[in-house]
Amino acid sequence: MELRQLNTFRTVASTLNFSRAAEVLNYVPSNVTMQIKALEDELGVRLFDRLGKQLVLTNEGKRFLTHIQVVLNRLDEARSVVHENGILSGTLTISANEVICAYRLPAVFQLFRSRHPGVRLIFRSFSNQQLKEALFEGTADVVFMLDEPIRSSGLAVEPLLEETFRFFAAPDHPLTKQTVLQLEDFQGEVFLTNEKGCPYRTMFDRAFEKEGIDSITYLEFQSAEAIKQCAMVGIGIAFLPEITVQAEVERGELVALPWEIPELHVYTQMLWHKDKWLSPIILSFIEATREVLAIKEGNEYA
DSSP: OOHHHHHHHHHHHHHSOHHHHHHHHTOOHHHHHHHHHHHHHHHTSOSEEEETTEEEEOHHHHHHHHHHHHHHHHHHHHHHHHTOSSOOOEEEEEEEOHHHHHHTHHHHHHHHHHHOTTEEEEEEEOOHHHHHHHHHHTSOSEEEEEESOOOOSSEEEEEEEEEOEEEEEOTTSGGGGOSSOOGGGGTTOEEEEEOTTSHHHHHHHHHHHHTTOOOOEEEEESOHHHHHHHHHTTSOEEEEEGGGTHHHHHTTSOEEOSOOOTTOOEEEEEEEETTSOOOHHHHHHHHHHHHHHOOOTTOOOO
16 A cells, blocks of 8 residues: 555545546556555455546445544654745645525635645535535535534534625615505515525524514525526525525616514534644635634624
């Protein structure tokens, strides 16, 4: 078992794509495939399943990754001690959901890349349900979640920004003409929301159930962009974070309805595994994130 095979395995586990892993490692794709096959032959198990065009870790692969992460992290730590010249190189894997990726992270990536052009950044978009799993499995170094305050015994959680959620509708929607809304005004309306299981869909359902309203007509989507576009053409009322619709509101394509969901506190939060060694690369990325998305004093949650 060679060290380069372990490093290749870790990279493939992070990208779940042989071609992308080869690009990161500066190998030809056939070299990556050959190393993984040699590692699987030596271990006597399959580390990846090839499901059509999709690559997924097997259960054996997940267990193996957990252990080799410890070895490779210690090796990275040793290398950083030997090469303390201020020039960082290596690979950093970041994960987040669609909204944070599109509206919060580009400025962070730009700052980090300007400081450390030698670091390879790998970004993988996950649903909220998969983000914590990525940290526990070691397939991501740092993840970002948009959720109510997260408490975890195994993860470090740092709140960055409080995000405001509102209802948005097309400018010709009848409810945009009202200055005050009551719950009964929403009777018969169609709400455009994320699918069940998404944290902010759960918040939405909870808010209406608290008021005794449980018969609501939904159109469910996986994408915030799809929700926004459907609201703009008048299909229904969108429930979205303000950051996703700022441009449309400024252009007059959407209007925020005068209604706020009480006791709704949602934050963009940065997470990493508490037991993970924070390499100079990870620490530098965390610092860049704080500089760009630092929570304002007095805006922290208790």
